[in-house]
Amino acid sequence: MSTSVIGFDRLKDEYPLCPDFGSIYSEVLAGNRRAHIDFLLRDGYLFRGSTLCIPRTSLRDFLIWELHAGGLAGHFGKDKTIALVEDRFYWPSLKKDVIRVVSQCRTCQLAKARKQNTGLYTPLPVPHTPWSDISMDFILGLPKTSRGHDSILVVVDRFSKMAHFIPCSKTADASHVAKLIFKEVVRLHGLPQSIVSDRDVKFVSYFCKTLWKLFGRQLKFSSAFHPQTNGQIEVTNRSLGNLLRCLVGERPGLGIHCYYHHEVCL
Ligand SMILES: [Zn+2]
Incomplete structure (x- = not known):
């Protein structure tokens, strides 16, 4: 493991004082490894086997969080997250801390709540990589900006839950939305494998055709067959709506309304 990572340097000062590693550290440092045969010092860092020992500090929770939810992490369950952390790091209460x-x-709480509410709906395929399966929805009826935008297109990566908020206009047609998705999402993340939307089938099929024309690749659409997926995007929209409401304050004439599209047109 690389020990040049910024922020890990302070570990060296924390070992001697750590209630978990203090005595092990001083004995290994003194060359007395007989009682601690699993442990060794390398460049001032304490290892147990090939895993780096992490002293009892807030760094432990930070590392768990990074491997569970940071960057490209996929909000894996407790067993998978324990395996990911154990693969790299060691401390005595590791399992208990990951579970907490x-x-x-x-x-994860929201995902679990949604799963319990899906009822008769067909579950969507579980995404395995970032930005391969996205959902999109619109927040309509916002105050018009100087550029004529009055709506926000919300695109959520179903894997990482990362969201893009793209300003657009209420009157934007399917081909315009396809171009926006191309410019703001595909340019950054590549072409998705599936797109979920609760817009009507006519909109989605025209949107699909335009994207298909743009990229020459067939897309797999779930369209209005999966209304339950909007749990994710609604939560995101709700937070954004609250944020905007806070920014706009209570000024009259600037009311914000969020509309969700739930009609199933076949
Ligand atoms: Zn999570």
């Missing part, structure tokens, strides 16, 4: 951090994760 994962059980406190808001994103």
Whole structure:
């Protein structure tokens, strides 16, 4: 493991004082490894086997969080997250700490609540990589900006839950929306494999055709067959709506309304 990572340097000062590693550290440092045959010092870092020992500090929770929800992490369950952390790091209460951090994760709590509410709906395929399966929805009826935007196109990556908020106009047609998705999402993340939208089938099929024309690749659409997926995007929209409401304040004439599209047109 690379020990040049910024922020890990302070570990060296924390080992001697750590209630978990203090005595092991001083004995290994003194060359007395007989009682601690699993441990060794390398460049001032304490290892147990090939895993880096992490002293009892807030760094432990930070590392768990990074491997559970940071960057490209996929909000895996507690067993998978324990395996990911154990693969790299060691401390005595590691398993217990991972279970605590994962059980406190808001994103996982919401996902679990949604799963219990899906009822008769067909579950969507579980995405395995970032930005391969996205959902899109619109927040309409916002105050018009100087550029004529009065709506926000919300695109959520179903894998990482990362969202893009793209300003657009209420009157934007399917081909315009396809071009926006191309410019703002595909340019950054590549072409998705599936797109979920609760817009009507006519909109989605025209949108699909335009994208298909743009990229020459067939897309797999779930369209209005999966209304339950909007749990994710509604939560995101709700937070954005609250944020905008806070920014706009209570000024009259600037009311914000969020509309969701749930009609199933076949
Ligand atoms: Zn999570």
